[in-house]
Structure formats: C-alpha cells, structure tokens
Amino acid sequence: MASSSQVGVAPIALDRVSVQLDGRSVLHDISVELTASTIAVIGANGSGKSTFARLLNGLIAPHSGAVRVHGYDTVHDRAAVRRLVGFVFTNPDAQILMPTPAEDLALSLRGRPKAEAAARVREALDTNGLGAHAGAAASTLSGGQKQMLALASVLIAQPRVIVADEPTTLLDLRNARRIGDLLLAQQAQAQVVVVTHDLDLAARCDTALLFDDGRIAASGEPARVIDAYRRSCA
Numbered sequence: 001m002a003s004s005s006q007v008g009v010a011p012i013a014l015d016r017v018s019v020q021l022d023g024r025s026v027l028h029d030i031s032v033e034l035t036a037s038t039i040a041v042i043g044a045n046g047s048g049k050s051t052f053a054r055l056l057n058g059l060i061a062p063h064s065g066a067v068r069v070h071g072y073d074t075v076h077d078r079a080a081v082r083r084l085v086g087f088v089f090t091n092p093d094a095q096i097l098m099p100t101p102a103e104d105l106a107l108s109l110r111g112r113p114k115a116e117a118a119a120r121v122r123e124a125l126d127t128n129g130l131g132a133h134a135g136a137a138a139s140t141l142s143g144g145q146k147q148m149l150a151l152a153s154v155l156i157a158q159p160r161v162i163v164a165d166e167p168t169t170l171l172d173l174r175n176a177r178r179i180g181d182l183l184l185a186q187q188a189q190a191q192v193v194v195v196t197h198d199l200d201l202a203a204r205c206d207t208a209l210l211f212d213d214g215r216i217a218a219s220g221e222p223a224r225v226i227d228a229y230r231r232s233c234a
C-alpha cells in the first residue's frame with residue numbers, strides 16, 4: 001500500500017503517467033501524489049482534466065507509467081479500484097440506470113441484505129430531497145434532482161474516493177451550491193476529487209491542480225493555483 005501523510009486518507013499516486021487517445025498524446029509524463037481530503041482540478045477546455053479524472057477509476061488506462069489508488073494499480077487491480085472509487089459524471093442522464101430513484105439507489109446496494117438496503121435507500125431519498133419522488137419516473141426529475149440522485153447513487157455505496165467530473169456544470173446556482181456542499185461534506189469519510197470550472201467551488205477545496213495542455217501547470221493552495229489560472233487566461 002502507498003503511504004499517507006494524513007491519518008485516514010490514503011493518497012492517489014501517479015508515477016510518470018502518459019496517456020494517448022486515438023494515437024494522440026493527451027497527458028504527458030504526470031507524477032503527482034494526492035493526500036489532501038478535497039482536491040480541485042481546474043484548467044482550460046481540452047487541457048486534460050477529464051482524462052485525468054478517468055484515470056483514477058480505471059476508465060482510461062495509462063499508455064505508460066502507473067496510477068495507484070489506495071495502493072491498488074488501476075490496470076492490474078481494476079476490480080478493487082472500481083469498488084474504491086465512485087465516479088460522478090457531468091450529465092446525470094448518463095448515470096441514472098433505473099426507471100425510478102428508489103430502484104437506482106438500490107442498484108448500488110445489490111448483494112446487500114434486503115432490509116438493510118431498503119432502509120439505506122429510504123434514508124438517502126430523504127436526506128437528498130428525493131423522498132417525494134421515490135417511485136416517480138427518473139426522467140421526470142429536474143436537472144438538479146437528477147444530479148442529486150446520480151451523486152446519491154454513488155455515495156450510497158460508500159466509496160473511499162469520489163471523483164466528480166464537472167458535477168455542477170448543468171445546474172443553476174442554488175443546485176450547484178447544494179451539490180458542491182454535499183460533495184465537500186464527504187471528506188469526513190472519503191477523498192474527494194472534483195473537476196470544475198466553478199472557481200468558487202475550487203477555492204473551497206484543500207488543494208488544487210491546474211492542468212494546461214496535458215500537464216500539471218500548478219498545484220497546491222487553491223487561491224494561488226486559481227490565481228495562476230486567471231493569469232494564464234489574461
């Protein structure tokens with residue numbers, strides 16, 4: 001297992017990682033260890049943020065180098081990594097698999113005792129403002145409700161690492177704030193990596209990474225990294 005500099009939070013470690021997609025070099029020789037509880041990933045369109053996020057749960061394999069999450073290699077220990085890492089997509093429609101919120105949440109708990117699963121689904125519905133919509137067609141939920149459901153369906157499985165790729169982009173200010181709050185609240189039990197263009201959300205994280213053209217151009221204290229991003233856009 002990789003070591004951690006923070007009690008209870010094991011790092012994510014990338015060692016000389018390069019990624020090629022369709023023969024194109026997209027990430028270049030990235031080495032980084034992430035020990036903070038909440039990590040913002042920022043940068044321009046096409047800079048490599050989503051590619052980086054997808055490396056963390058093995059959705060994308062490195063062309064060279066290694067990615068380890070809690071000591072597990074994302075290629076060789078793919079099943080363990082999938083259990084450890086919950087991934088939240090930008091578009092909840094890509095993530096909601098079942099006809100109703102209750103069924104979608106229950107899907108994340110398949111294999112658990114029925115009574116326990118039912119109680120946890122009920123609790124998740126209530127705490128996420130979906131109690132009145134438990135049996136409604138998921139397609140009838142609002143965008144904010146769908147994103148709440150998509151996130152709740154990831155959280156209910158209690159992943160040790162949560163990776164969210166622009167989870168607030170499609171939401172209005174109020175729902176973006178709710179999703180941001182809910183994500184950051186997970187730091188008590190999980191490491192949270194959030195790719196975002198919402199620099200207020202990035203500023204609330206413990207640390208930030210700035211991507212530029214497939215490389216990490218700055219990392220560390222969010223205010224400083226955000227400032228570097230703003231200056232690079234000036």
Ligand SMILES: Nc1ncnc2c1ncn2[C@@H]1O[C@H](COP(=O)(O)OP(=O)(O)OP(=O)(O)O)[C@@H](O)[C@H]1O
Nearest residue numbers: 021022024026043044045046047048049050051052
């Ligand atoms: N399947 C693919 N084949 C070829 N190139 C790809 C593929 N997916 C992504 N890319 C390229 O990789 C680069 C990084 O893309 P990525 O989606 O990681 O960027 P991003 O920082 O998430 O951008 P955005 O802010 O627009 O979501 C881009 O130049 C993109 O065109």
Ligand SMILES: [Mg+2]
Nearest residue numbers: 049050051165
């Ligand atoms: Mg992206």
